[in-house]
Amino acid sequence: MKKPIFILTIMVVTIIALSAVRVVISNSISTSGIALDKIDQALSFYKTQNIILRERLLSITSLEHISSRASEMGFVESKSSISLNKPLPLAIKQ
Amino acid sequence: MIWRYRLILILLMLAFAAILLRLFYWQVVRSSDLSLLGQTQYERSLQITPERGDIKTSDNFPVVTNKISYLAFVNPKQIKDKKKTSIFLSSKLGVKEALVSSQLSLDKFWVPLKTGLSVKEKEEIENLNVPGVGLEETYTRFYPEASLSAHLLGFVGKDDLGKDKGYFGLEGYYDRLLRGKESIRTQIFDALGRPILQETSSNIKNSKGNSLLLNIDRTVQFIVERHLKEGVEKYNASEGMVGVMDPKTGNILALASFPSFSPSNYRQYNEDLYKNPFISNLYEPGSTFKPLIMSAALDGGVVAPQTKCNICDKPVSIGGYELHTWNDKYYKNTNMVEVIQHSDNIGMVFVGQRLGIDKMLSYLGKFGIGSLTGIDLQGEVSQSVPQKNVWYAVDIATRAFGQGISITPIELLVAFSSIANKGTRMEPHVVNSVETQDGQILKIAPRESGRVISEKTAKVMTEILVNAVNKGEAAWVRLKGYRIAGKTGTASIPIKGHYDPEKTVASFIGFAPADNPKFVMLVIFDKPTTSIYGSETAAPVFFKIAKEILLYYGIPPAGE
Numbered sequence: 001m002k003k004p005i006f007i008l009t010i011m012v013v014t015i016i017a018l019s020a021v022r023v024v025i026s027n028s029i030s031t032s033g034i035a036l037d038k039i040d041q042a043l044s045f046y047k048t049q050n051i052i053l054r055e056r057l058l059s060i061t062s063l064e065h066i067s068s069r070a071s072e073m074g075f076v077e078s079k080s081s082i083s084l085n086k087p088l089p090l091a092i093k094q
Numbered sequence: 095m096i097w098r099y100r101l102i103l104i105l106l107m108l109a110f111a112a113i114l115l116r117l118f119y120w121q122v123v124r125s126s127d128l129s130l131l132g133q134t135q136y137e138r139s140l141q142i143t144p145e146r147g148d149i150k151t152s153d154n155f156p157v158v159t160n161k162i163s164y165l166a167f168v169n170p171k172q173i174k175d176k177k178k179t180s181i182f183l184s185s186k187l188g189v190k191e192a193l194v195s196s197q198l199s200l201d202k203f204w205v206p207l208k209t210g211l212s213v214k215e216k217e218e219i220e221n222l223n224v225p226g227v228g229l230e231e232t233y234t235r236f237y238p239e240a241s242l243s244a245h246l247l248g249f250v251g252k253d254d255l256g257k258d259k260g261y262f263g264l265e266g267y268y269d270r271l272l273r274g275k276e277s278i279r280t281q282i283f284d285a286l287g288r289p290i291l292q293e294t295s296s297n298i299k300n301s302k303g304n305s306l307l308l309n310i311d312r313t314v315q316f317i318v319e320r321h322l323k324e325g326v327e328k329y330n331a332s333e334g335m336v337g338v339m340d341p342k343t344g345n346i347l348a349l350a351s352f353p354s355f356s357p358s359n360y361r362q363y364n365e366d367l368y369k370n371p372f373i374s375n376l377y378e379p380g381s382t383f384k385p386l387i388m389s390a391a392l393d394g395g396v397v398a399p400q401t402k403c404n405i406c407d408k409p410v411s412i413g414g415y416e417l418h419t420w421n422d423k424y425y426k427n428t429n430m431v432e433v434i435q436h437s438d439n440i441g442m443v444f445v446g447q448r449l450g451i452d453k454m455l456s457y458l459g460k461f462g463i464g465s466l467t468g469i470d471l472q473g474e475v476s477q478s479v480p481q482k483n484v485w486y487a488v489d490i491a492t493r494a495f496g497q498g499i500s501i502t503p504i505e506l507l508v509a510f511s512s513i514a515n516k517g518t519r520m521e522p523h524v525v526n527s528v529e530t531q532d533g534q535i536l537k538i539a540p541r542e543s544g545r546v547i548s549e550k551t552a553k554v555m556t557e558i559l560v561n562a563v564n565k566g567e568a569a570w571v572r573l574k575g576y577r578i579a580g581k582t583g584t585a586s587i588p589i590k591g592h593y594d595p596e597k598t599v600a601s602f603i604g605f606a607p608a609d610n611p612k613f614v615m616l617v618i619f620d621k622p623t624t625s626i627y628g629s630e631t632a633a634p635v636f637f638k639i640a641k642e643i644l645l646y647y648g649i650p651p652a653g654e
Contacts, residue, residue, distance in 0.1 A: 030284060048162055048231070052213060055161045058238035063316045 144274030147303035151312040161236035164211040172226030245370035249357040266472030274303030309345035325635040329622035341511035343540040344520030376500040380585025383496030390457030393547040413488040446494025461509035514605040517552040568633035575651025580604020582628040602632035
């Protein structure tokens with residue numbers, strides 16, 4: 001008669017233990033929302049920073065900006081071009 | 095006793111039936127209402143406004159992208175001293191006091207005050223700590239190249255519901271692709287209103303619009319816009335426009351018009367400026383139309399390059415009208431090469447008469463004159479060529495030299511490109527490919543619109559146009575060392591049934607290098623005042639731009 005009592009006790013204890021674990025895990029996960037909120041905020045902050053930096057980068061790499069900066073720095077447009085359109089003779093018959 | 099048991103049984107059954115009915119009412123009839131009520135207690139739905147897709151030039155540089163801006167809003171119910179707050183907020187936000195005051199007087203929980211605030215402005219507002227005033231992050235369009243290619247791009251405004259919508263140009267034509275799909279994100283909260291960890295909706299990752307990769311070459315566009323602006327100012331024209339196209343593919347390399355507008359501040363400009371005149375304005379092309387008619391006549395076998403014009407020694411009278419050449423100079427027994435070289439109107443009357451209405455109509459149709467080119471921009475128009483039964487005798491004469499027929503600049507550019515592309519007309523395309531958010535690239539392949547003239551005719555016509563550049567009216571500005579095919583145009587403007595002698599549309603169309611064309615370009619100045627002629631206004635600008643494009647492409651001079 002002792003064995004069934006022992007088995008039943010183990011089963012009851014196991015059920016209680018598992019229930020307790022479940023309660024603890026559920027509680028800890030359910031409050032992870034605070035952490036999630038913080039992660040969301042950090043993500044949003046970095047995303048915003050990336051977009052702002054990208055905006056600055058695109059502004060300074062635009063042709064409009066480069067052109068105006070070049071003229072401010074004294075660069076002038078090349079009006080002439082040099083091209084070799086006929087091959088030079090290797091030897092000229094005298 | 096039995097009747098008592100029976101009575102109790104019946105009462106119990108009635109009670110169960112009542113409970114069943116009540117349960118049916120709550121769980122079936124009102125189930126959806128209760129479900130919604132429950133959801134509102136622990137769920138909040140956030141509408142995710144999609145970020146609009148980018149528009150990039152052929153070098154992958156985004157000429158239109160998004161930047162973060164802020165919307166300042168207020169809850170009027172939290173404002174105690176509305177007058178004092180109105181004065182304070184209007185000075186800080188730069189909005190009229192009356193507008194802020196009217197917004198604060200509304201019986202609402204949320205009213206907008208100002209949109210498009212920068213990060214710096216947002217921080218300034220936050221530091222004020224005004225109760226009831228809040229800031230919301232939004233995306234607005236950002237143009238790194240400022241107003242470069244504004245007509246081509248269009249702009250983003252608001253629709254009837256206050257949502258972003260693209261108008262004109264690419265923003266208008268590709269609005270649905272660029273704007274993406276709106277999605278809903280659901281967040282579950284606990285009893286204290288804290289968010290609970292859960293899987294987010296699966297469609298959020300697709301909430302950004304598709305991006306467009308253009309055929310537009312940013313450098314070519316920049317060169318074109320700079321010279322066009324200089325030209326409009328130098329020749330004191332009311333308007334100027336330039337289109338550059340690759341004749342082999344139909345790719346639009348640059349498209350510019352001046353005066354233009356700034357897409358980021360489009361409201362500050364007159365609405366008439368929003369339209370892209372290159373695709374929306376009809377005009378009589380004048381002499382730039384002559385190569386099309388001459389090509390048709392050569393291809394139809396009604397004339398040959400050496401055919402002599404036997405009516406070119408004096409003005410001609412047709413249907414009660416006397417037709418002259420542009421400079422009142424007449425050349426006896428001139429041939430077809432010289433007709434184009436001298437831009438001889440009487441020579442073109444001779445060609446038109448040889449061609450006849452039927453053949454002229456047939457070739458104009460093949461060139462795409464009178465129909466939409468199919469360019470992927472919003473706002474293209476076209477005017478049908480009049481049917482045969484409404485043509486008078488003088489019409490065939492005047493249309494042969496480009497008067498009495500209205501077309502758009504894009505129609506002429508595409509039709510003329512057929513000569514450069516060995517007689518085959520291509521459909522013009524601004525967009526090269528669409529980039530989806532999954533990283534897929536959907537390429538838009540070049541499309542042939544059909545053969546217009548034979549390859550042989552195209553070659554002959556090219557030589558005639560090279561001769562026109564080297565010996566014609568614009569020879570003084572030509573690029574030495576390069577073989578360029580082209581034609582000047584000085585078209586009269588019809589006003590109230592007659593042509594104004596003082597106002598013209600000056601233009602130049604051509605392609606280079608003539609033997610293996612990399613681009614076809616059309617330059618137009620509307621009503622230039624320093625000179626009314628295309629050879630003195632549009633042609634110099636054409637060759638200035640052509641020189642820089644040839645250098646940019648690394649094409650050396652190859653002799654004339």
